[in-house]
Amino acid sequence: MGAAVPRLREKKERGWLRGAPPPRWVRVLPPVLLVVVCGTELASQRPVDIGFLLGVVPSLAVLSYGPLVTAAYGAIVVALLVVPAVQLNHPGNADLLTIVFIAALSVVLSLVRSRRDADLVTVRTVAEAAQLAVLPPLPESVGPVRCVGLYRAAQRETLVGGDFFDVRDGPYGVRAVMGDVQGHGLSAVGTVASLLGAFRESVLDQRDLTSAAGRLDRRLIVDSAQTEHAELFATALLLEFSAIADSVRLTSCGHPHPYLLRGGKAVELVLEPGAPLGLGFFKLSPPHVRTVLLEPGDRLFLGSDGVTESRDATGAFYPLAERLALFAHETPSDLTTRIWEDLLHFCDAVRDDVTMLVLTPRTEHVTG
Known part of the structure; x- marks a missing residue:
């Protein structure tokens, strides 16, 4: 799928x-x-x-x-x-x-x-x-990486909110991004479109993830400069797969950590994040890059704060790691659906954009 x-x-x-x-x-x-x-x-x-x-x-x-x-x-x-x-x-x-x-x-x-x-x-x-042009559907696979995403905008009657994701192949490998801009709903769509455009350009001409993140930060700063006291910022998580998808490099600009699904377990990949995009602190606090070796059958789960910060009636956060381990046997498309349905059951109401992305490297096809 x-x-x-x-x-x-x-x-x-x-x-x-x-x-x-x-x-x-x-x-x-x-x-x-x-x-x-x-x-x-x-x-x-x-x-x-x-x-x-x-x-x-x-x-x-x-x-x-x-x-x-x-x-x-x-x-x-x-x-x-x-x-x-x-x-x-x-x-x-x-x-x-x-x-x-x-x-x-x-x-x-x-x-x-x-x-x-x-x-x-x-x-x-x-x-x-117009919204589909901003956030077109992902293909079934990009290079050696299978992709499944789920998006639920918080604002009724809209298809795109303040979250975004994309997966692109370029001369430096397959790269993926997930981000969350300030606010949600139609007011954030313009910023989402701008950041996605910057990411797609960076896939073609930026040799490393730090430079790619810097391109997104610069784009947001330029956009904010046109409005006094804009206070526009965004979080982002960027990934880059090796040519044969046996490893992945990750960097975070204030975004929730991804999870590695392996052997029925969900392991949080803790990253040392840099400052969120658009605040002007990128050069002072650039994001660190972590490399993770991948095995056949591994999957990466990326989620927005609409998932990780959702609470139940008692104020408890949604136990994402526990639920990912519970549904680890599901196919990627069923996994996102089960998490979404479970999130709705856990919370009285989901008031933020909810975005999930499951990336499955096809390392099992690597030979030699």
């Missing part, structure tokens, strides 16, 4: 009142109400005088039908009330005019709603395309 990025596997569930299509029961309300009222009136031997309820039918049709269908329901209601062969309630002129007015108003409202929904679909399509 490739990158199981949420925007590709499933759309965020939206409530009916937040722009999602109406549920089936809303669509069947108008015909059901017509049948019930007419059946009750015609089946009763004595007048029950509930024909006035038919005036609600056009208003219900507005919720899920277009103007033509809404107009059809309005015409049916008026016909049932005034045609001698089927009239149910013998309404007076005032009542009939009221129902006609409601039916006509319902048609107008349905037309407005239909056009608004069409505009909303267009806006969402453009927004999703």
Whole structure:
């Protein structure tokens, strides 16, 4: 499996009142109400005088039908009330005019709603395309490294927030990055795009991880210089695999430590971090680089602080190492899914962007 990025596997569930299509029961309300009222009136031997309820039918049709269908329901209601062969309630002129007015108003409202929904679909399509351009899906593998990622933005109705990751192959090997910019939601998307662009350039022309991290730091400082008191910063974790993926070099700029999954155990790879990006301290406190030898079957798990700093109702942090060991037998795509589902069960609510990246070096294919 490739990158199981949420925007590709499933759309965020939206409530009916937040722009999602109406549920089936809303669509069947108008015909059901017509049948019930007419059946009750015609089946009763004595007048029950509930024909006035038919005036609600056009208003219900507005919720899920277009103007033509809404107009059809309005015409049916008026016909049932005034045609001698089927009239149910013998309404007076005032009542009939009221129902006609409601039916006509319902048609107008349905037309407005239909056009608004069409505009909303267009806006969402453009927004999703723009966000996918910022953070495109990962391929199934980059060079000798298999990739699976999961992304859940904290802000509703968005696909990209303040977290980011990417894996790229270049002349100096396969490199990966995971980062978290200040804030989350749409306000952070511009910074995410800028940092990802800097990372992709560094893959091509920076010979080592420290220089690559320095490129990201410089990009953020330049962007911050345009705004007074911007206080813009980001954390980042960078990795570089050897040509045959038998080792990985790691460096951290204030980002949570990665985990090495080996033999059913999860080992935290403690790094001596440098200062977060964009604060102007990179040269004073550059990040240290650690090299880790890899064995066949090893996997690397990278997570954002949305995972490591989530708390339950008692204030306890999510036990990531324990859960990784528990789910270590899962495939990479199932692993990220299980961690996400377990995180939701552990916390009352996840209020930060949640990002996970599982990298599997294909060392088992190395010969000689």
